[in-house]
Amino acid sequence: MTDIEIANSIKKSDISEILRSAGIEEKYAVKYGNYKAKIDLKFLKDGETKKDGKLILVTAISPTAAGEGKTTTTIGLADALNKLGVKANVALREPSLGPVFGVKGGATGGGYAQVVPMEDINLHFTGDFHAIGAANNLLCAMLDNHIFQGNALNIDKNCIFIKRAVDMNDRQLRFITDGEGGAKNGVPRADGFDITVASEVMAAFCLAGSIKDLKERLSKIIVAKTTDGKLVTAKDLKAAGAMTALLKDAFNPNLVQTLEKTPAFIHGGPFANIAHGCNSLVATRVALKCADYTVTEAGFGADLGAEKFLDIKCRIGGLSPSAVVLVATVRALKMHGGVDKNDLKTENLAAVEAGVKNLLRHALNIKDVFKLPLAVAINRFPTDTNDEINLIKKSCEDIGVTAVLSDVWGKGGSGGLDLAKTVLNLVDNAQNGFEYAYSENDGVKEKIEKIVKKIYRGAGVKYTEAAERDIKFVNENGFDNLLVCMAKTQYGFSDDKTLLGAPSGFTVTVKSVTVSAGAGFLVVKTGDILTMPGLPKIPAAENIDVDDDGNITGIF
Numbered sequence: 114m115t116d117i118e119i120a121n122s123i124k125k126s127d128i129s130e131i132l133r134s135a136g137i138e139e140k141y142a143v144k145y146g147n148y149k150a151k152i153d154l155k156f157l158k159d160g161e162t163k164k165d166g167k168l169i170l171v172t173a174i175s176p177t178a179a180g181e182g183k184t185t186t187t188i189g190l191a192d193a194l195n196k197l198g199v200k201a202n203v204a205l206r207e208p209s210l211g212p213v214f215g216v217k218g219g220a221t222g223g224g225y226a227q228v229v230p231m232e233d234i235n236l237h238f239t240g241d242f243h244a245i246g247a248a249n250n251l252l253c254a255m256l257d258n259h260i261f262q263g264n265a266l267n268i269d270k271n272c273i274f275i276k277r278a279v280d281m282n283d284r285q286l287r288f289i290t291d292g293e294g295g296a297k298n299g300v301p302r303a304d305g306f307d308i309t310v311a312s313e314v315m316a317a318f319c320l321a322g323s324i325k326d327l328k329e330r331l332s333k334i335i336v337a338k339t340t341d342g343k344l345v346t347a348k349d350l351k352a353a354g355a356m357t358a359l360l361k362d363a364f365n366p367n368l369v370q371t372l373e374k375t376p377a378f379i380h381g382g383p384f385a386n387i388a389h390g391c392n393s394l395v396a397t398r399v400a401l402k403c404a405d406y407t408v409t410e411a412g413f414g415a416d417l418g419a420e421k422f423l424d425i426k427c428r429i430g431g432l433s434p435s436a437v438v439l440v441a442t443v444r445a446l447k448m449h450g451g452v453d454k455n456d457l458k459t460e461n462l463a464a465v466e467a468g469v470k471n472l473l474r475h476a477l478n479i480k481d482v483f484k485l486p487l488a489v490a491i492n493r494f495p496t497d498t499n500d501e502i503n504l505i506k507k508s509c510e511d512i513g514v515t516a517v518l519s520d521v522w523g524k525g526g527s528g529g530l531d532l533a534k535t536v537l538n539l540v541d542n543a544q545n546g547f548e549y550a551y552s553e554n555d556g557v558k559e560k561i562e563k564i565v566k567k568i569y570r571g572a573g574v575k576y577t578e579a580a581e582r583d584i585k586f587v588n589e590n591g592f593d594n595l596l597v598c599m600a601k602t603q604y605g606f607s608d609d610k611t612l613l614g615a616p617s618g619f620t621v622t623v624k625s626v627t628v629s630a631g632a633g634f635l636v637v638k639t640g641d642i643l644t645m646p647g648l649p650k651i652p653a654a655e656n657i658d659v660d661d662d663g664n665i666t667g668i669f
Contacts, residue, residue: 189521224522284647385412
């Protein structure tokens with residue numbers, strides 16, 4: 114059966130049952146039909162003295178076209194912990210419509226480790242992303258209206274930084290000219306669109322700790338410069354209050370369920386190769402109040418999502434993971450070892466041995482740089498051979514890391530029991546000396562270079578002239594104390610997406626450094642990173658349909 118057929122074959126519990134399972138009184142819930150609810154953040158305020166559960170981070174090797182199953186493993190691990198009698202829940206990002214209709218076709222897990230209702234979650238859900246896009250576009254509209262209405266702030270229309278946003282892959286909108294049609298129709302200027310999940314509004318939304326904090330973060334968003342070089346913010350345009358009003362309801366975390374009725378908090382969704390790639394801070398905090406263990410994930414490989422989760426989200430939110438799970442597949446490691454996607458079903462120990470270096474580098478980063486307890490989950494496929502699996506296990510054992518088979522796709526929580534037992538043992542017995550990869554007090558270049566050398570294992574960093582000017586601007590305007598959010602290819606450790614495995618001796622080129630004052634970090638762009646993706650030649654949207662009874666098919 115397909116993922117959507119499996120999801121529809123299992124009866125869902127009413128959301129009232131999931132609320133009871135999570136220990137949330139119905140007075141804190143706003144129900145969206147029978148299977149979805151938003152949780153009022155008064156729940157956090159009223160329960161602030163309640164002890165937090167332990168936080169488990171799930172990350173992965175550098176992603177490949179073969180797939181790794183990080184979200185599936187996250188969901189299955191939470192289900193498995195519950196099967197062992199431990200109260201657990203899961204905290205995930207919301208899927209973006211762009212990837213759903215583009216390549217991914219959905220992002221709610223797979224097989225028997227899914228969150229439901231998967232069609233709703235993958236599509237409009239509770240409207241959070243629409244609200245975030247609307248808040249972003251309100252700011253843009255107020256900016257252009259200010260210029261049109263006389264430009265009292267003397268905004269330079271050639272120095273506007275913010276773009277409009279839409280939650281769709283649409284390369285046609287990357288660069289546009291708007292305001293055309295005569296004096297009554299606006300001021301003509303070069304403009305463009307970002308996908309909503311790459312917007313600074315999304316990043317600020319996901320890192321805010323309260324409505325007050327959200328409003329303050331939105332007010333700090335830098336939108337433009339004046340003709341004499343002064344910065345213009347959302348506060349200057351008096352936009353932050355109205356933006357927050359649009360986001361007030363969306364800011365409450367969403368509660369749904371896994372196929373095994375585990376409570377699942379799904380909220381926010383910044384991209385991991387341009388933003389910080391984690392679900393909202395408030396959703397994680399709510400989840401931690403509701404269980405002994407919260408299992409969460411960070412986008413793409415550990416060099417991106419996990420690094421940002423640990424260096425940005427944990428630092429801002431005061432979080433400290435109790436353990437980390439690193440997901441890998443034999444298939445993906447073969448690709449890192451040089452095997453073509455069409456040849457992955459054939460046993461190839463040499464390719465696994467070459468590709469496992471990618472896994473080991475990620476593992477050593479978690480273990481030795483961040484000093485966190487770590488287990489490796491080998492997400493099993495039917496074509497994997499025992500010799501290939503044993504090679505991975507032995508390689509991990511050689512660096513002091515336990516690797517465990519996981520079959521949550523095919524068996525749900527039952528297929529993750531060994532992984533769950535390993536995680537519980539790590540939490541109880543392994544040493545945890547959590548450290549960040551860099552200090553907030555480090556200079557901008559020092560922060561960047563520590564990430565490149567300690568996490569990517571690169572030889573150094575090269576800065577373009579534009580990046581040097583950006584860093585000078587950052588230092589002169591007092592933004593050098595902000596955290597660093599690296600924007601680079603997700604496919605490998607370097608800024609060259611063709612360098613798979615565990616390359617060495619490379620230099621990372623920084624092309625620009627931009628200030629996301631509302632999010633609280635600097636975006637350091639390397640390589641060719643797009644903030645508005647395009648659709649592939651054959652979009653996943655071509656296979657999505659609805660029958661006469663309103664049943665959706667084709668989402669996977």
